[in-house]
Amino acid sequence: MNKVLQEKISNIDKEKLSREELSALAANLRLTMFDILQSRQTGHWGGASSSTEITTALYFNRMNIRPEDPAWAERDRLILSKGHASVNLYTMLATRGFFDTADLPSFRVLGSHLQGHPSMKKTPGVDMSTGALGHGLSIGVGMALASTLQGNDYFTYVLSGEGCLNEGQTWEAVMSAAKFRPKKLVYMIDYNKVQLDGTSNEIMPLDPLADKFKDFGWNVAPKTYDGHDMQEILDSFDWIDSDDVWPKLVVYNTVKGKGVSFMEGLNKWHGSPIDADSYAQGRPELVADIERKEAVL
Amino acid sequence: MSIAMREAFGKKLAELGKDNRDIVVLDADVSSSTKSGLFGKEFPARFFNVGVAEANMVGVAAGLATAGLRPVVNAFAIFLALKGTDQIRNVLCYNSLPVVIAGAYGGLSDSYDGASHQSITDIAIMRAMPNMEVIVPADSNQAQMALEYALEQNHPVYVRLNRNPMPEVPSDGNFSSKKAVVLREGSDVTIAANGITASMALEAGAILAAKGIEAEILSMAFVKPFDTESLAASVKKTGNLVTVEEHNIIGGFGSAALEALAATDLSFAYKAVGIEDTFTETGAYDELLAAYGLSGENIAEKAEKLLKK
Numbered sequence: 001m002n003k004v005l006q007e008k009i010s011n012i013d014k015e016k017l018s019r020e021e022l023s024a025l026a027a028n029l030r031l032t033m034f035d036i037l038q039s040r041q042t043g044h045w046g047g048a049s050s051s052t053e054i055t056t057a058l059y060f061n062r063m064n065i066r067p068e069d070p071a072w073a074e075r076d077r078l079i080l081s082k083g084h085a086s087v088n089l090y091t092m093l094a095t096r097g098f099f100d101t102a103d104l105p106s107f108r109v110l111g112s113h114l115q116g117h118p119s120m121k122k123t124p125g126v127d128m129s130t131g132a133l134g135h136g137l138s139i140g141v142g143m144a145l146a147s148t149l150q151g152n153d154y155f156t157y158v159l160s161g162e163g164c165l166n167e168g169q170t171w172e173a174v175m176s177a178a179k180f181r182p183k184k185l186v187y188m189i190d191y192n193k194v195q196l197d198g199t200s201n202e203i204m205p206l207d208p209l210a211d212k213f214k215d216f217g218w219n220v221a222p223k224t225y226d227g228h229d230m231q232e233i234l235d236s237f238d239w240i241d242s243d244d245v246w247p248k249l250v251v252y253n254t255v256k257g258k259g260v261s262f263m264e265g266l267n268k269w270h271g272s273p274i275d276a277d278s279y280a281q282g283r284p285e286l287v288a289d290i291e292r293k294e295a296v297l
Numbered sequence: 298m299s300i301a302m303r304e305a306f307g308k309k310l311a312e313l314g315k316d317n318r319d320i321v322v323l324d325a326d327v328s329s330s331t332k333s334g335l336f337g338k339e340f341p342a343r344f345f346n347v348g349v350a351e352a353n354m355v356g357v358a359a360g361l362a363t364a365g366l367r368p369v370v371n372a373f374a375i376f377l378a379l380k381g382t383d384q385i386r387n388v389l390c391y392n393s394l395p396v397v398i399a400g401a402y403g404g405l406s407d408s409y410d411g412a413s414h415q416s417i418t419d420i421a422i423m424r425a426m427p428n429m430e431v432i433v434p435a436d437s438n439q440a441q442m443a444l445e446y447a448l449e450q451n452h453p454v455y456v457r458l459n460r461n462p463m464p465e466v467p468s469d470g471n472f473s474s475k476k477a478v479v480l481r482e483g484s485d486v487t488i489a490a491n492g493i494t495a496s497m498a499l500e501a502g503a504i505l506a507a508k509g510i511e512a513e514i515l516s517m518a519f520v521k522p523f524d525t526e527s528l529a530a531s532v533k534k535t536g537n538l539v540t541v542e543e544h545n546i547i548g549g550f551g552s553a554a555l556e557a558l559a560a561t562d563l564s565f566a567y568k569a570v571g572i573e574d575t576f577t578e579t580g581a582y583d584e585l586l587a588a589y590g591l592s593g594e595n596i597a598e599k600a601e602k603l604l605k606k
Contacts, residue, residue: 073364120363120392128363132387138353139388142360142368149321149343150364169384172353180345 001028004297009060009095017060023230024293026056029095030259031286032104033087038274042108042116046269047161048088050192050227050254057233058157059092067097070124074152077127077143081136081160082190083117084271089126090114098125134167136160137187141173144182144247155184161192162200165209177247178217185247186240187218190227192256196270210251219245227252259286302459303401305437307332309444310369311339320448321361323347323354325372331401331458333371351376355384355396362394367448373407374400374457378419389453390426397447398423398455403433404492404543405572405589406460408582416457417572421548423455424521430454431520433492433542433550435466439518442472449473457492461582464496466516475519477527483511486537486600489528491517491550494541494570497586500593505600512600520550525557532558537566537603541596543586546571568599 005028008021017025030052037043055078059065063076080089087107094101099113106112113122117131128139140158147154164170177185195203206212214220221239225232236250256270257263260282274282314320314336321343328334328346337344347354351372358368370377377385377400389396400419407414424431432447432454434440440458447454469478480495481502490498495516502512513531517524532538538558540551551569558565572589579585586592 128360129388129392132383135356135384135388138356138384139360139363141353142357143363144360145345145357146361146364146366149361149366152364156360169350169352169356172347172350173356176345176347176350176353176357179348 001025002294002297005294012060019230019234020293020296022057022061023053024290024297025060026053026230027286027290027293029056029091031283031290032091034260034274034283034286036087036091036104036107038279039105040107040109041273043087044084044271045263045274046194046256046267046271047082047190047192048085049258050256051082051085051088051159051190052258053228053230053233054159054188054190054252055088055092057230057237059096061234062237063157064154065096067125070098074154076155077157079128079136079140079143079156079158080118080130081133081158081164083130086114086116086118089118090123093123093125096125099123133163134169136164137170137173137177140185140187141177141180141182144185145180148183153184155186156182157186157188159188159190161190162195162204162206165189165206166204174213174216174218181246183246187247187249189249189251190254191224191251192254194256194265194267194270196267198267210249213249219243219248221248221250224251224253227254228258259289261285300437301462302434302437302440303330303332306399306440306444306458307335309441311335313445313448314340314343317367317448319365319367321345321366321368323358323368323370325349325351325354325376327372327401331371331399333369333399351380352384355381356388358396359384359388359392359394362396367395367397369397369399369448371399371401373414374403374416374419375414378416378422382422385423385453386426390428393428393452395451396453397444398453400455400457402460403457404459405577405585406582408580408585411579412576415577417545417577418548419457420520420542420544420550421552424553425548428452430522431457432518433457433520434518435468435492435495435516436463438465439468439472442468443518446473459493463493466495466499472518475522475524477515477517477524479513479527480516481512481514483513484534485511486539486604487513487515487528487531487535488539488541488596488600489515489517489554491520491540491542494543494591497591497593497596498541501596501600504593504597508601510601510604517550520553523553523557525561528554529558529561529563532563532565537600539568539570539596539600539603541570541591543591544571545574547574566603568603570596570599
């Protein structure tokens with residue numbers, strides 16, 4: 001990561017990162033994830049990569065958080081309902097200052113606080129343990145209801161993939177959110193359209209996805225945003241702030257395994273270990289992306 | 298007969314809600330059956346009827362608990378234990394969230410609704426989860442004490458409730474000690490009774506006494522943590538143990554008792570009274586209990602056989 005970015009991150013309490021800085025940071029963090037996953041030979045590249053711009057924008061531009069006080073009652077919450085993208089969350093939290101980035105290589109090592117799937121009991125900054133798919137939205141409904149009951153005003157973000165949307169519990173939660181209308185609950189879908197066994201269309205078709213939520217009575221974003229285009233993600237944040245009607249749904253079109261051309265869109269890279277040849281071929285692509293995005297800073 | 302356990306539980310919930318503003322109550326469209334509706338009527342802003350969706354209910358409760366609230370989730374025991382299992386394990390227990398799981402219509406008490414609604418596996422499921430405590434109150438008084446106790450814990454607690462008015466059983470008032478209550482002292486056989494079976498055990502004690510057999514009767518509401526000390530002390534004296542539970546004999550209270558005693562150096566003779574690994578059926582509650590071996594007579598008979606061995 002270049003010095004401009006490093007300085008920006010250390011000054012984040014004074015000034016949010018700009019669109020260009022966020023793009024360059026996301027490229028850097030994607031490479032970090034790629035390196036960790038390859039060195040550990042375990043973990044999930046596809047869905048970690050597809051969420052990278054979304055989580056970077058949340059943690060470095062959007063969320064009201066205090067890394068020095070992870071349990072701060074008024075903080076914004078993020079539930080990574082697609083818990084298999086844990087390497088993504090850990091990379092964000094460490095870079096944001098919740099714990100030392102030197103811990104990252106211990107991902108999935110016995111004794112590490114970086115469990116295979118996120119654990120709120122072990123890792124500072126993890127707002128909810130996840131892993132079993134489909135839990136996130138229900139928990140988000142509860143967190144958001146608690147905010148109002150306790151006189152707080154925080155955002156609750158729930159980030160999920162298609163797997164969570166296959167689970168029946170999610171639709172129970174969708175109905176209950178429409179009934180109770182918890183304030184500042186935002187459901188974000190990293191819609192990369194590829195699951196473990198194949199494409200979403202092969203495994204369990206979800207389209208028309210946004211329309212389903214409209215029919216359930218949700219406040220649905222007027223468009224599907226490009227989840228790899230930082231300007232579009234910032235536009236989606238503007239939409240979130242545009243009215244006070246809850247709950248809100250934002251769908252991001254993304255690419256599973258984004259950033260390594262020959263891995264993109266393939267279910268093989270949901271959770272396969274990154275082999276030496278693929279690593280050697282893929283890494284230069286990610287490095288080139290960083291160079292391109294840092295050049296404009 | 299005391300008032301029905303569910304009635305007592307619902308009233309206590311509403312009473313506690315007055316002073317403790319952190320209590321939030323959730324129900325899955327059975328609030329008039331579980332009596333959580335009594336709380337809902339008093340405190341509508343803190344009451345969430347989530348519809349027939351137990352999994353979501355547990356998840357919502359977990360979210361509320363992360364912020365420091367004290368959720369109590371209510372549904373039929375069988376559906377909480379089966380439809381909310383993943384959420385109870387992976388969210389409540391894994392994160393040790395302080396949610397009270399109130400399983401209504403426990404055991405065979407939803408008698409006329411039949412096997413689909415009768416809960417004979419919930420205790421086995423709940424007690425297998427780390428960080429969980431499991432309580433089966435013996436009567437309405439204990440149900441209220443169990444609720445008060447559960448709301449003070451920093452982890453999930455499963456409280457299994459009964460639908461019907463049941464005989465009152467003496468308690469020592471020190472419920473939070475988690476100890477067995479010795480209902481009758483004796484030196485020939487120990488009868489350890491879980492939940493509402495305590496009153497049946499007392500009947501068995503009278504039957505046995507008439508035959509010159511002195512049973513020591515322990516009422517044990519806590520399945521987990523298990524009061525090994527009290528049970529071991531009694532079994533050391535009698536050398537014979539009968540466990541009684543309104544649950545499958547696999548995985549429930551009797552299993553917990555044997556696991557606990559296996560860690561001691563005691564040797565003893567044993568018989569289990571409970572549902573003998575079979576599906577139950579429709580019928581009047583008292584008749585149903587007796588048909589599946591849950592009666593003073595059957596407990597006494599089992600104890601007697603043990604002594605004749």
